[in-house]
Every structure is written in C-alpha cells, then in structure tokens.
Amino acid sequence: MISSSARPSLPLASRRRRFSLTKGASLAFSLLALLTLAGLVLIFLLQSLPVWRHEGVGYLTGIKWFYRAELFGALPMIYGTLIVAFIALLLAAPIGISAALFTAEIVPGRVRLIWKILVELLAGVPSVVYGLLGILYLRNWVYHLLTPFDPLSGDTLLTAGLLLAVMILPTVMTLSDDALRGVPAAQRHAARGLGLTRAETALGLTLPQALPGIGAALLLGLGRAFGETIAVFLVVGRQDNQPLAWRSLIEAGQTLTSKLGGSETNIASGDSLHWGAMVGLGLILLATTVVLTLLGSRLAQPRNIHAA
C-alpha cells in the first residue's frame, strides 16, 4: 500500500540549473526577512545598552521597578510572563492533545476537515476580541470563584493564564492533529490487522510516534502565550513589583508584554536609560521566543524516516 504522505521522489538538486525569476525574487525576499530580524536584534541590543550598563545582571534579577528612582528590575515581569504562559500550557495541553487524538483517530475524514477549518478560524480571531471577552466575562467569573480567598479584584495572573489557555488551544489542537495524522496510515492498518483496538492503536502506536510533533505544537503554543499582548494586558491587572509568591497567582501582576503595551513607553521615549529598560524587556521577550522556536523546530525534525 502506498502511503499518502510519501515524499516526491525527484530530488530538487537534479533539476536543471537556470536563472529563475521566482528563485531570484524569493531569495531577495527571504534575505529581506533575515536582514529585518538581524537589524531588529541589533537595534534592540544597541538601544538597551544603557540599562545593562546601569543595572548589570541586576536588570534580570532585580525585583524593584521605579523608573523615576532609576530602579529597573525586570524579574517580576519575567516571572509573570512565565507563570501566565505555564498556566495556559498546563490547561491547553491535555485538552488540546485529547481533542487531537479524537479527531485524528476516531472522527471520519470529512468531519475532521470541517472541524479543522473551524479551529483554525478560532486561532485567527484577533486577540483584542479575546481580551474584551476576558474583561466582560472571565475576570468577573474568576472574581466570584476566588471569593473565599478574598481577592482584590478579578484581574489576576490566573485570569490571564486562563484566557491564554483558550487562545492557544486552537494552535495546540490543530498542530497536534497534524502530527498525529503524519503517522503513516499503513502502520495504523497493520496495528488494526494485528487485532489491536482503536484505543490501543492510538495510545500505543500513533501517540508515541507523534510525540515530537506534539512537543513542537506545545512549544509553539507557549511561544504564542509569551508574546500575546493585548488580551493579557486587559486582564492581568498591570501591577508592578509584585512579590514572587504563590499568593501572587490570585493577585494582579505584570508581564513583559503588558508592560510594553502600556503608556510607560511614551514616558520613556527620549530618556535613554528608561527607554533602554523598555527596549531591554523587548529583547528578553525576543530571546525567549527565539529559543522556544528553535526548540520547537528541533523537536519537529523527524527522527524516524518512516514517521515522515
């Protein structure tokens, strides 16, 4: 039986070499993208120099941010970003993977396609829409839910994490589904032929083979969670200098993106140290996402030739 996902047998290198407008233009555009990224990193580095000089490593480990006293410690924001993203992943991973197992292994093809289109539409909903829904419903819901713990308001790191979970769920679902479908049908048929049940096939054969792809899906979800700005901005509370304690989960906090999204960038522009501190936050964010993306692409490389 021929697998539907077999690679084209014609190697690219054997094609005749000739000048191609498409190749030239594509190359130029890809170079442009690369240059943009390189320029971005360079400018971020250069512009954030003042704060690195002023604070040193304390910029990453300091817990006080008072710009008029020239104190710039980004740790509470790094902490907020990590906590919020991990809450989101913790919730989205089990739901997303289970849903992907269901669609990839159980639901018939046409239903799966419709489902995928709908989920991908969900992934394309602008984040400000999620943010407004968060303001209207989620934060009130969290506020009532947390009443026994006496929260100050419904704007908490937990609320932001919950909202992000909803936002990254489509990404996790659809990419996990792709990873599961990437396992050749032949293996599935063989497993069924050997008498394994559907559940045994899914859990014992497909899931382990698709794990690297699912890992990539989770990392990409995490990447989106890290970078998400406006939705988090609206429900996280934007309170600086929160202590790094468990209690902070149900208190207002600040993330890297919510800080950058606020009005402080306007105050900072013109003052090279303060501006450097804001740009530095962008640099930290950029570095985190780059690392995650690299890890994600690494995981997605097929280890087993048959799995492709």
Add this chain to the structure above:
Amino acid sequence: MLFVRLQSPRLLKAASEFCASNALFTAQFHNPLLQPLPINYQPNEMKISASLFALFAIASFAQADVLKINGSTTVNLPAAEGAEILRAEKKMDIQVDTQGGSSGGISALGDGQVQIGMSSKPVSDDDRAKYPNVKFNPIHIGEDAVAMIVSKDVWDGGLKALAKQQIQDLYEGKIKNWKEVSGPDEQVVFFNKEPGRGTWEVFAHWAYGDPKKAPQVSLPEVGGNEETRNKVGSTRGAISQLSSSWADGKKVFALGIKTESGDVLQPTPDNIATHKYPMSRPLFLITNGEPQGEAKVFVDFMLSPQGQELVKKHGYLALDQLKTGTP
C-alpha cells in the same frame, strides 16, 4: 533616520508581537511533519513570480493620503464622531486611534506619525524638550474634569466625598479599608490610571503639585476610560480617577472633593466652568505648527458650532460655556 523611527513605542510593541506570530509562522512552514506537501507538487513559476511582484507593487503604493489622529480616550469621543461626519460629508480619509492616551498622542505627533494629537492635559515643558523640532500647537476645544470615582458598594456604604489628604493616603496605600474614612467595611482597591494618561497627570498635579513629585506606587493600572469604568464598576471597594462625564451614576459614582474649609465641591458643569472644582482640565487637539490641509479642515470643524455640539453631547463643556476665558 532609522534610529529616530525606531524610537517609537508603537514600533517596539509591534516588534514584540512580531516575535510571537513569527514563531508560529516559521515553524508551520519549515516543518515537514506538520505540513506535508502533496505528491505531485509542481509550482507554477510564472504564477508565483507574478504574485510576488504584484504584492511588492501593492505594498509600495498602498500609502494613501490619510489624516491620522491619536491620543486621549476622553477627547476621542467627540473627535471620532466628528471624523465620522467628515468622512461621510467630505469623503475625507481619517483614522482616529487611542494608543497610549494623551502622552501617546503627544509622542505620536512628536514622531510625525500623526498630524493631530488628542490630549486631555496641557503639553508640558518636558514634552517640548523631548521633541525640540516640533512646534506643539495646542488647540483648546472644550473642558472636562477628573473625578475620583468609586464602585456602587462604596457609594451605597455612605461615602460621598473625600478630602485631598484622604485621597493621598488611599493612593499611597496608607488607608486599606474604607471604614477608616467612614465608608463601608470593605478593602480598598485602587485602580491607578496609567502614568502618562492625561487623567493621571491632572490627578497627580492636583494631589502633589507636580506629577514628578507624586510618590511612585505599585497599584494595579487601568488605561482607557471604558476599561476604567468597567473594572471599577465590577469590583467591590474600587476607586479610580476618571473623566467626570464618564461617571454614569449607575455603576460608578463621582465623589465630591472636601475643601479645607469644609465645603464639598462636585464636578458639576458650573463648578468646572468656573474652575471651582479643582481637577478641571482643558481638552486639546494638538498640531505641529498651524494646522494645514486636511488637519485644518478637521480642527475648524471641531471649533465650529456643529463640532462644539459634539463636545457638549459627550458631557464635556464647550468653549462658550466657559466663564473664565482660557485656563
């Protein structure tokens, strides 16, 4: 030149958002597992190169003549409606945005990203020093006031007015429960308007004499007026600073200010017009030098009777209602 442009807060934000979308984008494309190519994938070279060039052409010609306006959410209400009318009547292309509030409007004007900035605070000397090449020209279009607003439970608990000292103590976290100022037994939740917003500047100016002298506090922050009203209205024991005309008296309530002599001043139109109410403030459209072209059309419209009617409609005072000339 490149550096000047990248100094803009908006670009910084765009760049940080870029990271996230970029991660998803590249991974989906470089990922054979996730996006298997169809078996007989034969790209049509002509089509692809044609579309690439079409894209390029569109990108380079897409910049049309648009009147861009950015700034205060307070000024935005009449300005956005004025823009709506001009769009319909004069077929003008106008974009009104509220990125970053008043200081966002001032810096967007300073960076040359917009032709008109909206502000609910005067342009400060610091702003002028930051953009020495820009001739900030504030055009007074109306008057408004900043009120201290509280949630319904605080209002119903009997708190109707506060003195300056009490407001300072609330702001600095020295008062943690409303009963300390003879309100209900409820913890205080101070939603601070973001520093940089016109509302916050006016508040800090009144409470501490100079925004720079205001103590730096770490409070949960709110941005636009709608967000402020919504969050205060849905949180027990909440207080914040908000444009008085946004205090609807249903979800959020404007407190009076107790003076040293014991009088209570409410942010009523009369008290704002005479500047008796202490946190009265002018509303501005700001241009770089004298307004020209489309910007002039817009400014003239907002100063016309029809435009001034819009200012009144949203609860602010029009210029002819002011009793003391320019503030």
